[in-house]
Amino acid sequence: MLSVIIPAYNEQECINKIYASVYALLDEHQIDHEFIFVNDGSTDGTYHIIRELSAMEESIVGIHFSRNFGKEAAISAGLAAASGDCAVVLDCDLQHPPEKIIEMYRLWEQGYEIVEGIKKARGQEKRMHSVGAKFFYSVISRMAGFDMANSSDFKLLDRKVINVLNQMPERGFFRAISYWVGYRKATVEFDVGERADGESKWSTIGLIKYALSNISSYSTAPMQTVTALGFVMLMISVIFGVWALIDKIIGRALEGMTTVIIITIFIGSIIMISLGIIGYYIARIYEEIKGRPKYIISSVSRKEETYQTKEDYFIAP
Numbered sequence: 306m307l308s309v310i311i312p313a314y315n316e317q318e319c320i321n322k323i324y325a326s327v328y329a330l331l332d333e334h335q336i337d338h339e340f341i342f343v344n345d346g347s348t349d350g351t352y353h354i355i356r357e358l359s360a361m362e363e364s365i366v367g368i369h370f371s372r373n374f375g376k377e378a379a380i381s382a383g384l385a386a387a388s389g390d391c392a393v394v395l396d397c398d399l400q401h402p403p404e405k406i407i408e409m410y411r412l413w414e415q416g417y418e419i420v421e422g423i424k425k426a427r428g429q430e431k432r433m434h435s436v437g438a439k440f441f442y443s444v445i446s447r448m449a450g451f452d453m454a455n456s457s458d459f460k461l462l463d464r465k466v467i468n469v470l471n472q473m474p475e476r477g478f479f480r481a482i483s484y485w486v487g488y489r490k491a492t493v494e495f496d497v498g499e500r501a502d503g504e505s506k507w508s509t510i511g512l513i514k515y516a517l518s519n520i521s522s523y524s525t526a527p528m529q530t531v532t533a534l535g536f537v538m539l540m541i542s543v544i545f546g547v548w549a550l551i552d553k554i555i556g557r558a559l560e561g562m563t564t565v566i567i568i569t570i571f572i573g574s575i576i577m578i579s580l581g582i583i584g585y586y587i588a589r590i591y592e593e594i595k596g597r598p599k600y601i602i603s604s605v606s607r608k609e610e611t612y613q614t615k616e617d618y619f620i621a622p
């Protein structure tokens with residue numbers, strides 16, 4: 306069975322469309338399936354639409370978060386709830402073309418354990434976002450040691466991979482983690498289409514935060530650059546120190562005031578930046594050490610009934 310996982314945040318216009326198009330395809334190719342819609346704390350009619358859908362069909366499950374926890378959390382929840390032999394994760398807005406699911410599924414049948422959707426074209430987006438995305442991916446690709454520029458969250462995973470991901474306690478970056486785990490991989494290229502309806506949920510600030518948190522969750526390199534910078538500064542200060550001493554000896558000391566000021570400012574700013582970077586990592590450690598769940602599920606909707614979760618208030622991370 307194939308589990309179709311769809312994270313949805315304020316997507317009332319898209320839910321029925323994506324369901325209809327994916328269902329038609331899977332039905333046509335006679336692929337046994339289930340749908341898992343993860344409602345990531347939407348504030349529009351998404352909850353009701355998902356509930357109605359899941360009341361109609363046994364194969365549709367709706368998971369509703371108590372608030373917005375972000376797409377990564379929604380994907381984790383979907384993977385934890387999936388009961389298929391494999392699962393495909395795709396965006397709600399039809400930017401991940403459903404036809405490709407069939408291609409991915411066939412590759413899975415041939416024994417591939419991770420089938421990745423690779424973007425051929427990035428589709429329409431704000432210029433600032435595409436420049437930002439380029440920079441972010443060049444940084445993270447270098448750190449991770451593989452090219453991620455065209456990767457996406459559009460992926461089909463085998464049960465083995467899902468089990469591994471479900472056991473990972475960290476709040477990772479789905480794209481990078483599913484690469485990190487290894488396994489036999491295949492890729493499928495796709496064109497990013499226009500959004501079916503509504504608008505992108507990402508603000509520029511949101512994207513910057515997302516990029517920073519992913520870089521830091523994937524690598525401690527920024528913290529190591531602090532050490533490197535420290536050494537560079539040490540060398541520079543040795544040179545300036547010798548120079549200052551010579552000045553002193555030949556009796557020219559006072560003139561160096563400008564240099565002193567420049568050095569003071571320079572070192573001051575480096576120290577502040579370094580502290581900031583270290584502080585950022587400490588904040589991340591603090592977040593993880595609190596051990597809070599990645600998300601809180603407030604209710605689950607299925608055909609039989611919509612129930613409020615009680616003992617299992619959340620699915621443990």
Ligand code: UDP
Nearest residue numbers: 312313314345375376379396397505506507
């Ligand atoms: N999404 C989510 N939680 C969020 C933001 C987005 O579950 O906090 C979902 C959204 O409903 C969609 C997918 O993530 O299914 C991609 O979002 P969007 O289309 O806004 O992003 P973009 O395509 O611009 O990267």
Ligand code: MG
Nearest residue numbers: 396398400500
């Ligand atoms: Mg989109």
